[in-house]
Amino acid sequence: MKTKNTKNKVSVITLGCSKNLVDSENLITQLQANDYDVEHDNHSEDSNILIVNTCGFIDRAKQESVDTILEGVKLKKDGKIEKLYVTGCLSERYKNDLEEEIPDVDAYFGTMELPGLLNQLNADYKHDLIGERWTSTPQHFAYLKISEGCNRTCAFCAIPLMRGKHISQPIERLVKQAVNFARHGVKELILIAQELTYYGLDIYKERALPKLLRELCKVEGIEWIRLHYAYPSKFPIDIIDAMAAEPKICNYLDIPLQHAADPVLLRMRRQITLQEQKDLIVEIKKRQPEIALRTTMLVGFPGETEKDFQVLCDYVSEMKFDRLGVFTYSHEENTIAHDLEDDVPDEVKSDRSNRLMEIQEEISFAKNLAKIGKQYRVLIDRKEGEYFVGRTEYDSPEVDNEVLIDAKLHFVRVGDFVDVNVVNAEAYDLYGEPI
Secondary structure, eight states, rough: OOOTTOOEEEEEEEEEOHHHHHHHHHHHHHHHHHHHTESSSOTTTTTOEEEEEEOOHHHHHHHHHHHHHHHHHHHHTTOSEEEEEEEEEEHHHHHHHHHHHOOOOOOEOOOHHHHHHHEEEEEEEOGGGGGOOOOSSSEEEEEEEEEEOOOOTTTTOOOOHOOOEEEEEHHHHHHHHHHHHHHOOOEEEEEEOOOOOTTTTTSSSSSSSSHHHHHHHHTHHHOOEEEEEOOTOOOOOHHHHHHHOOOOOOEEEOOOOOOOOOOHHHHHTSSOOOHHHHHHHHHHHHHHHEEEEEEEEEOOOOOOOHHHHHHHHHHHHHHOOOOOEEEEEEOOTTTTGGGGOOOOOHHHHHHHHHHHHHHHOOOOOOHOOOOTEEEEEEEEEEEEEEEEEOOOOOOOOTTSEEEEEETTTHHHOTOEEEEHHHEOOOEEEEEEEEE
């Protein structure tokens, strides 16, 4: 058992998406300002306080969060930690159930209860830190969360239950963060939100993402700005015009489409039809021909027939998205879709996911083969094994393709931009040589 005079050291474990990661980074920033020693995504023997930032999005993520909490409970029972706190989406959504089923946790906090968690730790919430943030990512890129919550009513989604209504961050605050990031060596900003295109409607009474982008482009030292999670219905096309006008904005857009069959889109409450989706993609590519589009698809939604799934497969084959991810439907309590019968068997969901990814793998391989002999500007993320690993402007960290440079033959510095000639390709990787 740790002695009473052990100096408090906190371990923060983050589960889930990049938006959760930003929340953990804000928490760590506040704790460090209160003179706490903090480590992230690692628990060492000298840490006596553990904070688990949970995800509650789908079944698999919820199970991972529960398992991590139970691991923390075991550490506490074994005397390896003194205090265990839980925060984040799972805690927001199931706080009462968790308090009853896992009572060994010292306290549970929701997604918007950072001051309360700090108070539990006898730490003050320091308002003067707004605009500053410690980052867990490599020094050269950072996530910039421009809003919280979502006003959409997609039938399958539990995010509004965990994150509440849409709340935009003021442009001035976001620019201040960007300036601070640049001062500390950040070169790439990845703009994230539950819904990027809704930005500004609540505080400026207009869709203000293009205005925000123009202001961020003025920040000296920021060289890439990347857009994640743009809702397709009523998509404000002037975002693409801003992208075309501003060299700093990556020719990249993450626009989750979820499905293609009209009956499924209707039950999902996506507020868009297949033809409208096609028209939008055509218009985006017309205005910015070099753009790389990333999307996600959801298979196994209640009532999805083999015919519906074939429509989706045909759509993916036709549109040839640069990047694509697939989720299988998870039947979530208190969502609109929970009133529907979860009638697609798990094995069918899994099979459809695999079949769709096989189509995408062929598309990605063909697109990558076409890049052999071409030159790209690459941001070097890390050295891994025998390779330096980087990305083009068409790729986001962790989820997209990477460029591998043989470290036995070439030396490049992590965090630098390098002009690279592509010499070989696989389905999801490019091999290159610095020019």
